[in-house]
Amino acid sequence: MKRVNYILMALAFAFSGCFSDLDPISKSDLSPDQFFKTEKDVKAAVSGVYAHLENLHHAYGGSNLNPCYATTDEFTCSWGDSRWRIWRDLTWTPTTGDVTKFYNLNKITEATNMIFRAEAVDMDPDLKDRYIAEMRMVRAILAWYQYRFYGPVPVILEQGHGSDYRPERPTKEWMVDFLVSEAEACAAILPKTYDAGDFGRMTKGIAYMLELKVYMNDHQWQKAAEVSKKIMDLGVYNLQDTYASVFHIDNEMNDEIVWAISRTPSRGNHWLAHVYPYDYVSLAGNSVQRWGGFKVPWDIYDRCFTEAQDGRLEVLWSEYPINADGTMKSMRSDIGALPVKYSEDPAGAGTLHGNDWIIWRYTDVLLSRAEALNQLSGPTQEATDLINTVRSRAGVSQISKDDFTKESLNDYILDERFRELYLEGHRRDDLIRHGKFIEKAKERGVDYASEKHLLFPIPQWQLDQDPDFPQNPGY
Template sequence: MNKKLFYIAALLCVGQSSCKEDFLVTTDPTRIGTGVFYKNEAQFRQALNGVYGQLQSITGSAYIFEELPSDNTTVDLNPSDRGDAVRWEAFEFSTVNAGNTEIGGLWSRYYSALYNTNYTLEKLATSNLEPTARGPIEGQLKFLRAYFYFHLVQYFGDVVLVTSTVDNPNQAFDLVRSPQAEVWAQIEKDLQEAVAALPATYPAAQVGSATKGAALALLGKTYLTQKKYSDAVATLKQVTGYALNPVYADNFNPAKKNGPESIFEIQYQGGNDLGEWSSFAYTFAPRASAAAITGFASTSPGGRNIPTNDLIAAYEPGDVRKDASLKTSYTLNGKVVDIPYIIKYTHPHTISGRTDDNWLILRYADVLLMLAEAINEQSGPTAEAYGYLNQVRTRAGLKDIAGLDKATFKTAVMKERRVELAFENQRWFDLRRTMTPAELTAFMNAYGLRERANPTVSRGGISFTAQDYVYSDYEYFLPVPAPEILLNSKLTQNPGY
């Protein structure tokens, strides 16, 4: 078999227990074939949980694409190891190219999850499940498909839009990138159907499943991103049954997961050998911090998501969110080390490298701030818009804001989103949503000049290159991975790459 064709076909079979028999006739006797699976509700729930499981790997690296490119975080550069680090450091320094393997991994993770989502939906459509059982499963799968494309279309612009599986590997060579408008339309359609199919709540055993509220919140964000402000307001006002957590830090406390503010979060479980743990604290802690932050000495923290001087300065005096989100130094062997670090995902745990922290994707504070933003874009800073914004500020221990015009109110909402949702993978999409490519270019280059002049973390004698922090407007989108274009010549590259 042609090597290239085999590679494409193998990718299309990711997550499927066996491919179609006319492609690969051998089977693994230790696995259940698709012919005898997808027969009852329990099996469909297993398949659905498999897609949820893929969210863990997607979320585990999302900071690279949604925080590092922004002014929120930087890197604790390792002068003695300049190997693999340059792959993810490129997103901080605006030096990403189409050959960057982080881009390739990103593309593969999303399309693997989409394949499994589409395949399960197809099997569900021909199943004998009762509508009461089928509806919520279908709604969750469509929510997940919309969630995947919500990110892909913002990462890459035009993307390959697939809502069904291919019949044979040759069809993979006919896949082309669909216009953004078509992708957004599919996201809206999936979410509208998810809203109609999903319940408001689930039994305790299904905690973490996507609800009607999650679909509404993501649909509202979809409308807001497209500047469909009236649709955003109408949709986000339907997100009910949630409330701000009285204590901001409780949103991130593993002992208080899925609390009153949580709309949708990625589930992790540490403290065991089940393979469901998170490790954000280890990824984000400064490289030389050893046990000072994680509590376990025999670790090598990543230093990959360090709060910037820029972000630290954005907190107002008295804002309780600052101490719940970051620290500006740590103490090791009695010495204070002035390197800031994230503490949102740093909590006691029993096994080295295996934390119990979930990752919040949608929470009620986000909805309130989106409502404030969308209403302001429609009508200026009305009393209602102030009310949504000030609810979030009051919880943070800050005074109400008043007396702003439309432009300054928008600035206030964006600042509030930055500190309220810091390190939750919101900042980059917020910047893109509220700025044109030219505006974002100017903004990011100004940030780069500040960081070059006064680096948040010492670079250990490594000088900046001439290309570091030089942002161009074409970087509004990521490049399509070069290997994907080599495999399928019908895929086009984004301009500038």
């Protein structure tokens, strides 16, 4: 289906050149022929900036999502290679490529350069403002990803630095303020929605969602409660009737999705290939690759999914078909359940399925608001009503505020977030926010887990370039 036209990065580079986060192009050095000249130039630059986000979200090793679930208790993998053991066992170092590869500030600087160049173009002012707001939002999301993994990092927001420029590491307060102020400024410009052909572009809801993520991470509960209400009051988002339908190929662009990355069979979603066992047989007769790697461990599955009628289990399988006649094979002798989640794409083949990659959903808004309200006031009717809205869609029992303390409801929300959002890239942040990341690592045998593992190390190559740049504690 038609979405944002993510032009190959080479097209963006044709306009922008190769940028270094430590050596941005100086305004005084730009000649007239380096500026964008037309609306078409700006549109191509926007597509190039969006492509950075597309390239970060996939299932292969090296995805931005890998450290978000593979370092936690919600994930295990049948493959014994070192790539997955490093995440599980928290054994990364400042020279571990799969960890340091996400430290990529030049993408942020490139977005800054694209914004600067777009500002000089004579074109429809409203459209230009929107394009620039889109690029600023992509830049802010890229900076948010860096912050989640490495802590505060330099964000180049201006031109005119020479080749010897070495930015200082900002404070946490500066980083939080930057992310929130950028999101607020962009929310004032961006539309609530687009036509279907532009589904996936930055919206007001995505901007507010970034704010919500930042406030939750920073334990600013009152502000988190306020911005979650802003998202709800947009009147754009609603829960789907069933959990499985959220991820079904026939229900793309549904109004539970706050943000998704466009995929087509030629630019595929490879999730199912990572999940399906080697002897799986598609009852629909679809062509699928079967590598049999990703699992949800039985201990968290059995602890959290205690109601057999839970609709979320429709796409978290404890058994699977091995014959076209429907013969089923149990997963109980294996290391975990199958997080199928996305439906098969009849137009896909092998590893390539066209399901859009869902990043942020409305259920996350509801559960985040419930958590923020509980942190502010303990169990309230509104907080439990929000949780029950999510549970009602899943077809499971309702909860009462009278059965909880503030602490026990907080723990319950963490479990509900797993039940609802498993393997969508939230668990690492959730465990860190709840103060349980180290505890859960030790429960699975990583006895040396410590505070240092809450952040990844600054890459050694960064320190080699700038010996005065501070390394994260413990590395």
